[in-house]
Amino acid sequence: MQMPKYLSGKSSLLLVICVIGLAGLRADAQELPSQRVGGSSSFDTPPGLSGNDNAAGHQRLTSLTVVPEDFASLKLAPGFLLGMQVYDVPELSADLRVDSNGDITVPMVGLLHVAGKTITEVQSEIALRLRTGKIINDPRVNLNIEQYAGQNISVLGEVHNPGHLELLAPRNLGDVLALVGGETQYAGNVIEIRRQVNGSPTQLQVHYNQSKDDDSLKSVMINPGDIITVRRAGIVYVLGGVNRPGGYVMQEGGSLNLEQAIALAYGTSMQAATGSIRVARKKPDGSIEEIPVAYKDITRGKVPPTVLQAEDVVYVPISKVKTALTSSLLTSTAGAALIFH
Template sequence: MRLSKLYGKMCLAPLFLGIITVSSTVLGQPPQPKVGGVGTFDGGGANDNPGRRRLTTLTPVPEDFSALQLAPGFLISMEVYDAPELSTDARIDTHGDITLPMIGPVHVAGQTMTEAATAIETRLKDGKILNNPQVNLNISQYAGSNVSVLGEVHNPGRIELLAPHSLEDIIALAGGETELAGNTIEIRHPEGLTPQKQMIHYSRDPDDMTLVDTKIHPGDTVTVRRAGVVYVLGGVTRPGGYVMQEGGELNLTQALALAYGTTLNAAVSSMRLIRKLPDGRVQETPLPYRDIEKGKIPPPRLQAEDLIYVPISKSKTVLTSGIFASTSQAALYVYH
């Protein structure tokens, strides 16, 4: 008799367990997760439990987010461990402060999130609100700041910037320099900063670290200036203006080489350099081209807007025109 009663209880146990499981499901209580079951990441199998909490997808953050400094307009989300009544969202006002419950205003502008969290923890501890506060800050919204890049770059415009970057990175984000870019870059800082205007001179030498060492801050304006132009006129094969592309430096022989050299009727002994002085006056300097050509003296370095004038010799013109005329007649004679 005892054995039959025990057997009956054993048969009814699975039924009661099934009822309890169904009841817990109906009441909205999720079953306990199974070891080795389907994970909770997005993109799981089709048999995932919809009641199970799923992790959100990863979203990219700007590369300069780690060096971000808080600024007015940012919306800060604060969580205090084991004190949910102190957790709140606060926006940084125009003075750079956030107002927190039981603490009051805390100045956080110009600080990183770690520094701001430390300052809030110190206020909580000094105010005897919490003995060992642990504050976690996150940025819900940030006030984007831009850098304007103008001048000789492939993609001029405004670049969104959260933290300081090197000048080399800013130029790269603007598509790089054009062929007409010089070796001078002007940087204008926002009002209130000193200096207001900064001029950067660099060379295209790979060992020159000027662009890397120069920092650009949000709100700055970067202007890549065009290289200077040197004009070569008169008795040259291709007269015109030539950009000083080689690091912004150009000498006399290089400028003549860009103009494809002098012509046969050029009076190179009367070559002159015409330069406009800062006070507006024009200075004319004779150039001893024969001595420069023989290597007796170095070629003079040119400046932007310099003009090299190579006069044309009348006697050489008559002589060369006669040679060309006889040559053309001979060519015609042989041709016929």
């Protein structure tokens, strides 16, 4: 196996020029989505489907309140309005608003902190206060939620209906993504979650695989106030002696190997020098390394395909000999066609 080497010579200079010219191809890659690996070609996608929000099927979500799966476990928060009734004591009936500190003021009881508690817990606490305060011997307290006060979460990026959801209680990430229509075909395998923890901003990255039955999203809980961003998949560029050069989205879990990338470009052309294929990869320090590829051994199953990274450039050189032979063959064929016409 040859080790990666730094760019040198004329061919390496051509690779550098290709890398510099990628700014224009990035725009093309957004407009022309690649097919999903193992799926049907998106070159046959109906006109109008592209990388922008509207064309990719994005519909802005206006408003949606997500109710908890179990109301008994719903935690109260500032803004909730509670209706209280005490059996046989109608004068104690009242509407109780949870203030910004998470407190309510209960008649004959006074201030009571309820934020983070369930309705059942608050009912029991009010009854205990009424009994220990010798106000009512056997109080039977009933609380109802008159108004909810959830906190918004934002779901952004590569989902079908990005926008805000009003979350009354924590939900798992898989459920939240389903509520906004799921990921688009451009979604990668990284989801970012930003939240406040003890007053400090914190960012969490979740890695998952869309191509498999990955239940990891169900183990990640989303809290009110979170900001979720589904990142776009990376792009790989296939240039030179292929039938459709351009930029291709790394889909199906965000992974793509060399053989798949060339297949997305409709394969190598007749003039391709398949024995000299290389991958140009940008290193963390900004330099570019050239990675030789044993493409013929890959196609014969002798070595595993090279795994590509986002922003890699696969360059398939053009063989001058093959180009000359192809031109000669085309000329001869055209001449014969004229003779027998």
